[in-house]
Amino acid sequence: MRARPGTPPGRSVAVHGSDDRVNATVRNLAWIAVLALGLSVASAAGTPGSVNTTYGVDGVADGGAFYAEDAVVLADGSVLLAGIDPSGTTETFAVRKIDADGNLDTDFGTSGVAAVFGAPPRSQNWARTIVVGPDGRIFVGGQRTYTTQVTSGKGKKQTTEDVDVTVGSVLALNADGSVDTDFGDDGYLDGIVAHDLAVRGTSASYDVLIASTSGVQVEVAGSGKGKKGGTQTVDTLELAIHAVDGFSGADVTSFGQDGVLLDDPSETTNDIPLAMHMDGLGRIVVMMRHSDAFSSAEAVLV
Numbered sequence: 001m002r003a004r005p006g007t008p009p010g011r012s013v014a015v016h017g018s019d020d021r022v023n024a025t026v027r028n029l030a031w032i033a034v035l036a037l038g039l040s041v042a043s044a045a046g047t048p049g050s051v052n053t054t055y056g057v058d059g060v061a062d063g064g065a066f067y068a069e070d071a072v073v074l075a076d077g078s079v080l081l082a083g084i085d086p087s088g089t090t091e092t093f094a095v096r097k098i099d100a101d102g103n104l105d106t107d108f109g110t111s112g113v114a115a116v117f118g119a120p121p122r123s124q125n126w127a128r129t130i131v132v133g134p135d136g137r138i139f140v141g142g143q144r145t146y147t148t149q150v151t152s153g154k155g156k157k158q159t160t161e162d163v164d165v166t167v168g169s170v171l172a173l174n175a176d177g178s179v180d181t182d183f184g185d186d187g188y189l190d191g192i193v194a195h196d197l198a199v200r201g202t203s204a205s206y207d208v209l210i211a212s213t214s215g216v217q218v219e220v221a222g223s224g225k226g227k228k229g230g231t232q233t234v235d236t237l238e239l240a241i242h243a244v245d246g247f248s249g250a251d252v253t254s255f256g257q258d259g260v261l262l263d264d265p266s267e268t269t270n271d272i273p274l275a276m277h278m279d280g281l282g283r284i285v286v287m288m289r290h291s292d293a294f295s296s297a298e299a300v301l302v
Helices: none
Strands: 011-017 032-038 060-062 067-073 079-085 092-098 113-116 126-132 138-152 159-173 188-190 196-202 205-221 231-245 260-262 271-278 284-290 293-301
Touching: 079 138, 092 126, 092 138, 092 159, 126 196, 138 196, 159 205, 196 271, 196 284, 205 271, 231 271, 231 284
Parallel strands: 067 126
Antiparallel strands: 011 032, 032 060, 067 079, 079 092, 079 126, 092 113, 126 138, 138 159, 159 188, 196 205, 205 231, 231 260, 271 284, 284 293
16 A cells, blocks of 8 residues: 655655555454654654654554555645445445544544445445545545346346446545535546546646556457468457546546547557556656566556
8 A cells, every 4th residue: 555645844654554455364454553753853753763652642543443545645744544444234435534643533524534335235345546636625546336226027027136236436525525526426437447546737627537447459460370370359458547527527538539548559468557646747657567577567658
């Protein structure tokens, strides 16, 4: 899990939590620890690199039963944690806020937690990436499960049953943790599996960039020889960056092709985005992994 930039001068904030992408055993630990490290000799925290014991309890803010997948540090020193709230009978897509003193910010959401997409029971809902817009609104990418009715058969044999559907989703929250229902469809965009998020623009007008993948079919040479070689179709996953308006969630059609930019649809490798950031020149930097070189990654400038 990573903590995004925004730490106040003179202090470093390290976020530690469960992460099933690292270790399945660690994933079962339902707790969060946020450590504040003093980096200034003149600060009350003590010597450089020492734990700031004035933060939380002896330098640790315990976020309670929560699986953290991502975090962002705000300019005032507070921390937003995106992940899973496992309380009750379901795993809930949730965001928690810890204030600059290391306490749960009870003014955020409901008693410090903005929890959505918590039904049906045993559903798989999780927030995996989070970013904050220049106006303080919060965007969270992850997965949600909802129940829909499916009808099958005809006449007297026709039946209707509830079916759970799981989709990738991007959620918009206001700065206070309430859902921004003006964004997308009542606050969320379905159908995009967000591996990472970034924003570009100003508080008056900005885009939300969503790093994802898109299924592509590529024609390659067959395995035979000569005229019998022929061609075959290979299914691949390519890096796809979606750009949507930060206020409405509508596609930014001037970006890429109708709001979507594909890395290289002619490649036969699977490209999985790992992280995405905006650099100082306004370019999009994406770190991604190739399936044919699983331990390597490359940076793509857009």
